[in-house]
Amino acid sequence: xxxxxxxxxxxxxxxxxxxxxxxxxxxxxxxxxxxxxxxxxxxxxxxxxxxxxxxxxxxxxxxxxxxxxxxxxxxxxxxxxxxxxxxxxxxxxxxxxxxxxxxxxxxxxxxxxxxxxxxxxxxxxxxxxxxxxxxxxxxxxxxxxxxxxxxxxxxxxxxxxxxxxxxxxxxxxxxxxxxxxxxxxxxxxxxxxxxxxxxxxxxxxxxxxxx
Amino acid sequence: xxxxxxxxxxxxxxxxxxxxxxxxxxxxxxxxxxxxxxxxxxxxxxxxxxxxxxxxxxxxxxxxxxxxxxxxxxxxxxxxxxxxxxxxxxxxxxxxxxxxxxxxxxxxxxxxxxxxxxxxxxxxxxxxxxxxxxxxxxxxxxxxxxxxxxxxxxxxxxxxxxxxxxxxxxxxxxxxxxxxxxxxxxxxxxxxxxxxxxxxxxxxxxxxxxxxxxxxxxxxxxxxxxxxxxxxxxxxxxxxxxxxxxxxxxxxxxxxxxxxx
Numbered sequence: 001x002x003x004x005x006x007x008x009x010x011x012x013x014x015x016x017x018x019x020x021x022x023x024x025x026x027x028x029x030x031x032x033x034x035x036x037x038x039x040x041x042x043x044x045x046x047x048x049x050x051x052x053x054x055x056x057x058x059x060x061x062x063x064x065x066x067x068x069x070x071x072x073x074x075x076x077x078x079x080x081x082x083x084x085x086x087x088x089x090x091x092x093x094x095x096x097x098x099x100x101x102x103x104x105x106x107x108x109x110x111x112x113x114x115x116x117x118x119x120x121x122x123x124x125x126x127x128x129x130x131x132x133x134x135x136x137x138x139x140x141x142x143x144x145x146x147x148x149x150x151x152x153x154x155x156x157x158x159x160x161x162x163x164x165x166x167x168x169x170x171x172x173x174x175x176x177x178x179x180x181x182x183x184x185x186x187x188x189x190x191x192x193x194x195x196x197x198x199x200x201x202x203x204x205x206x207x208x209x210x211x
Numbered sequence: 212x213x214x215x216x217x218x219x220x221x222x223x224x225x226x227x228x229x230x231x232x233x234x235x236x237x238x239x240x241x242x243x244x245x246x247x248x249x250x251x252x253x254x255x256x257x258x259x260x261x262x263x264x265x266x267x268x269x270x271x272x273x274x275x276x277x278x279x280x281x282x283x284x285x286x287x288x289x290x291x292x293x294x295x296x297x298x299x300x301x302x303x304x305x306x307x308x309x310x311x312x313x314x315x316x317x318x319x320x321x322x323x324x325x326x327x328x329x330x331x332x333x334x335x336x337x338x339x340x341x342x343x344x345x346x347x348x349x350x351x352x353x354x355x356x357x358x359x360x361x362x363x364x365x366x367x368x369x370x371x372x373x374x375x376x377x378x379x380x381x382x383x384x385x386x387x388x389x390x391x392x393x394x395x396x397x398x399x400x401x402x403x404x405x406x407x408x409x410x411x412x413x414x415x416x417x418x419x420x421x422x423x424x425x426x427x428x429x430x431x432x433x434x435x436x437x438x439x440x441x442x443x444x445x446x447x448x449x450x451x452x453x454x455x456x457x458x459x460x461x462x463x464x465x466x467x468x469x470x471x472x
């Protein structure tokens with residue numbers, strides 16, 4: 001159904017809405033009048049001087065539209081970039097966590113859980129840094145020392161000391177971070193580089209520290 | 212029988228009154244119609260209502276109730292902004308103070324329960340429109356606008372959820388925003404994100420994806436609270452008002468509130 005047909009129908013149904021319809025009718029008449037002159041709406045009578053030929057007018061119009069589109073696009077890009085901050089007021093991604101002797105063999109150290117979101121685990125052979133972010137939906141599990149497992153309070157995912165999942169909805173093991181020795185003998189953890197068990201990355205020599 | 216006009220008559224004939232209310236006292240049908248047409252607040256409403264449109268049995272008035280709740284939430288929300296500071300240091304204690312210390316401590320409760328009620332009325336409104344077939348032509352476009360309004364309502368609910376800054380809020384929003392990681396191309400764990408790279412350089416990673424833009428950081432912290440606050444108080448209400456105007460206008464243009472045929 002076109003607009004006019006609809007209007008006609010409305011008219012029949014509700015003769016009392018006339019004032020609006022009259023206004024709409026007047027608008028249509030106006031449009032019809034302009035149509036007779038065969039001129040586009042943007043080129044009204046008397047709006048072009050003789051010095052400017054039509055051809056160059058349209059090329060200027062193209063330039064103007066391109067400039068407008070570029071300016072709009074540029075501002076849109078600026079707006080998107082604006083949403084990504086340059087400086088973060090968050091703990092650094094790379095940090096030192098003391099000497100290897102600070103960590104006891106067989107223990108899961110929860111000292112850095114709050115500040116850096118890592119657990120430092122030392123076994124008899126090596127030290128590794130586990131992410132405290134549950135791979136299910138991003139909550140923080142707790143280390144239950146009696147049960148020797150990590151347990152997520154949100155949905156009940158469980159992980160062994162190694163970080164490998166064994167219960168609950170977690171789809172994969174916890175991630176490990178790059179861990180090396182700094183020049184001063186302290187352990188250096190870099191969270192921007194992570195190692196995933198299911199991709200076989202835990203064999204990478206940077207994913208653990210031999211002691 | 213004095214010919215002296217009383218104060219109301221004189222007021223009604225004064226140029227100031229007439230400059231605001233153009234059509235005079237609505238005595239005839241035409242005058243009643245004009246007073247609706249000439250008012251910016253009334254003109255979204257149809258000039259005449261079909262008899263069935265005021266039948267509660269058919270519409271449940273759920274759309275109207277939703278709009279009423281939106282107005283309640285806007286007013287109480289503006290009032291809450293006088294007391295609430297969106298910082299990690301103050302947010303939680305300000306919410307406690309709104310209950311314990313601020314006069315008539317129910318303002319926050321009205322906002323909170325009103326928000327829950329609005330989600331319910333939006334859902335019931337949609338249910339009614341579906342069951343009465345009111346999404347059918349010519350109203351199919353308005354159904355789509357309505358779906359957008361549903362999503363905006365849920366987003367307002369979600370952004371408001373973080374503001375109390377308690378454990379429930381922080382972890383619910385942590386879980387909720389982690390879904391944004393899986394956005395195609397825009398989230399760093401989503402499909403197609405790995406394609407947007409040049410050699411070793413990934414353009415979409417944890418510190419450059421859509422979730423990062425939403426939170427203003429790598430995890431739900433200070434800047435996430437501020438961003439959600441701005442979205443909740445300014446951004447989303449601004450967008451939802453535009454869509455509501457289209458929604459109401461469309462209802463009126465498609466023949467008013469749908470009724471039994």
